Amino acid sequence: MGLCKLLLTLILISASFFYYLTQYTNLIKKYKCKYAVITxxxxxxxxELTSQLIKKMNVITVARNPAELEKIQEQYKDEQFKIVPFVFDFVDDLNTFSDKFDQFLTEKGIDKQxxxxxxxxxxxxxYKPFESYNYIEKAKFVQVNFDAHLAICDYFCKLFLTRKNTKSALVITSSALSHTPGKYFALYHTTKAALSSLGNALYAEYRRKGIDVLVVHPSSVSNTKFYQHKGIKAEGDKTMPVIGQIENSFIAVTPKQVVNRMLTRVGKINQSQVGWAAVSTALFATCSGRNIQGWIWSLFSLNDKLVK
Known part of the structure; x- marks a missing residue:
């Protein structure tokens, strides 16, 4: 009887916690802000983030392509809140981000607070062998996929600490591949693993200082630019199977699912897996250890044709 009560209690606690996690956070009430930044x-x-946040607050959109930013701004011109585009290419000197963003805020009359x-x-x-591209190409990849996030975290952690008696949120997009190496994804795995570790460390450092840090780990995400990049495509502009098939397969998640996870989990936990494949990958990584993971992934590739 005692065991049954214990199990029932655990089930009720788990169900209550799951319900709590799935409820949307009142962002305006919790963070008391008028602007959100999306890189x-x-x-x-x-x-998808823009489409959901613009209903609640003004959105500063950050990207390298002015034409695409203007298109997004035009799309939401009739909304109650506004889109404010900021052009920045994370391939450029990241040391300039802070000054350029400060200048941008001043020009737009936006109070940092x-x-x-x-x-x-x-x-x-x-998706290619580590030896197949030179150091400059590798350094560029690391800059965009990790250093850019480091620059963002550096700037906004400092900014958010100045918002006295007010909470702030920093949400980082990592990947399920942060948990496991993945053959021919060496640098991608490396940068995502570093990014997840950074987010976890920042959560531990700033949770009690008013900054909610959340890292999401989606599995393959459909309808994104990820599969359009030349590094994922073969000659003739055709995405090669199996890589290309993953985008719309049963293991993929949608951008909406990822964003919903962000907006329900922020301020509640520090890391979240999006999609059953991401959950499975995280569990496997936790249970197997690095030695077994590396050995298993060395046995096969998602698509040898793409790299030969």
Missing amino acids: GSTGGIGK EVGMCFSNAGYGD
Whole structure:
């Protein structure tokens, strides 16, 4: 009888916690801000974030392509809140981001204290042998997929600490591949693993200082620019199977699912897996350890044709 009561109690606690996690956070009430910043705002997840946040607050969209930013701004011109585009290419000197963004805020008449949320979402993928591209190409990849997030975290953690007695949120998009190496995804895995570790460390450091840090780990995300990048495509502009098939397969998640997870989990937990494949990958990584993971992934590739 005692065991049954214990099991029932655990089930009720688990169900209550799950219900709590799935409820949307009142962002305006919690973070008391008028502006949210989204990097990688012209991609699938970035666009979905914009479409949901613009109903609640003003959105500063960050991307490298002015034409695409203007298109998004035009799309939401009739909304109650406004889109404010900021052009920045994370391939450029990241040391200039802070000064350029400060200047941008001044020119637009935006008070820093009114910026209370940042979604660090920029990046792209590559699928090829480590030795097949030179150091400069590798350094560029690391800059966009990790260093850019580091620059964003550096700027916004400092900014958010100045918002006295007010909470702020920093949400980082990582990947299920942060948990496991993946053959021919060496640099992608490396940058995502570093990014997840950074987010976890920042959560531990700033949770009691008013900054909610959340890292999401989606599995393959459909309808994004990830699969359009030349590093994921073969000659003739055709995405090669099996890589191309993953985008719309049963293991994929949609940008809406990823964003919904962000907006329900922020301020509640520090890491979240999106999609059953991401959950499975995380569990496997936890249970197997690095030695077994590396050995298993060395046995096969998602698509040898793409790299030969």
